[in-house]
Amino acid sequence: MTDLKSTIRSIPDYPKPGVVFRDITTLLGDARAFRRTVDELVQPWPGSKIDKIAGVEARGFILGGAVAHQLSAGFVPIRKKGKLPHETVRVAYSLEYGIDEMEMHRDAITPGDRVILVDDLIATGGTAAGAVQLLRNLGADVVAAVFVIDLPDLGGAERLRGMDVTVRTLMAFEGH
Numbered sequence: 001m002t003d004l005k006s007t008i009r010s011i012p013d014y015p016k017p018g019v020v021f022r023d024i025t026t027l028l029g030d031a032r033a034f035r036r037t038v039d040e041l042v043q044p045w046p047g048s049k050i051d052k053i054a055g056v057e058a059r060g061f062i063l064g065g066a067v068a069h070q071l072s073a074g075f076v077p078i079r080k081k082g083k084l085p086h087e088t089v090r091v092a093y094s095l096e097y098g099i100d101e102m103e104m105h106r107d108a109i110t111p112g113d114r115v116i117l118v119d120d121l122i123a124t125g126g127t128a129a130g131a132v133q134l135l136r137n138l139g140a141d142v143v144a145a146v147f148v149i150d151l152p153d154l155g156g157a158e159r160l161r162g163m164d165v166t167v168r169t170l171m172a173f174e175g176h
Contacts, residue, residue, distance in 0.1 A: 004040075005171045007033040008149065022149050022173060024059060024120045038066040040170050041118065041146045045071060050143065051113040052076050054104070056131055057083070063148065064118035076108040076115070078131050089137060093130025102130055104138075111139025121149040122169065125156025132165055144168055151175075 007030050009023040027033045041063065054076040055064025061077060068075040081090060081101040088103040109115065115135055122128055122145075132142050142165055150157050150169035157167045 004033055004037060004148075005173075008171075008173075010173075020173075020175065022121060022151075024148060027148070028062060034066075037148055037170065038063065038070060041067050041148070041168070042070045045116065045143070048143075049114055050116055052109065052115045052140070054078055054115050054117050054131065054135055054140075056102070056117070056119040056127060059120035060118050063120060067116070067118050067146070071116075073116075076104055078102050078104050078134065089134065091130050091134040091137065093133075094124075094126040102127070102134065104134060106138070109135060109138040109140045113140050114143050115140040116143050117145040117165075119145075119147055121151065122147045122156040122160070122167070123151045123154045125154075125159035128156060128160055129163060132160065132163055149173060 007027040009026040011021040011023055014021040050071045050073045052074045053064045053068035055061045057079045065075050081103055084105055087106045089106050090101050090103040092099055092101050117131055128145055135142050144166040145160050146168045148170050150172040152172050160167050
């Protein structure tokens, strides 16, 4: 069986000196690793009533679409401001180097929908916390947030747990 962590490419000093970028494109290109990743992200929710999977642009779209398929759920894209063509709702969120905004279609969630948030990596948790707030603003019950990679030293998973969100990650890389 493939060790999923070994399929992640680490790129030092990207996007700035001192940062090690964790690149999942190598995992996605390995058919067995990709399938196993999706299977593990889906656990423990098969048989649960999950209405929607929300994926954060862009790698969350790839993973979230596959998870939605496995759970027979709808998929909701959460995108950067200005990228969606219909009426949207928006939230500002903090990044490591500033503030940004994300949005989703206003009609993507029905109040009470049980939603799982999916993305490739959680670092400081700013993007994920913003996505959770956006989903909750529309009345979603955010069942969990799932990620392939956790950078625990940056505290993002704990930040989400502090928002009363169940967090599931498949691997952790110490440092950042």
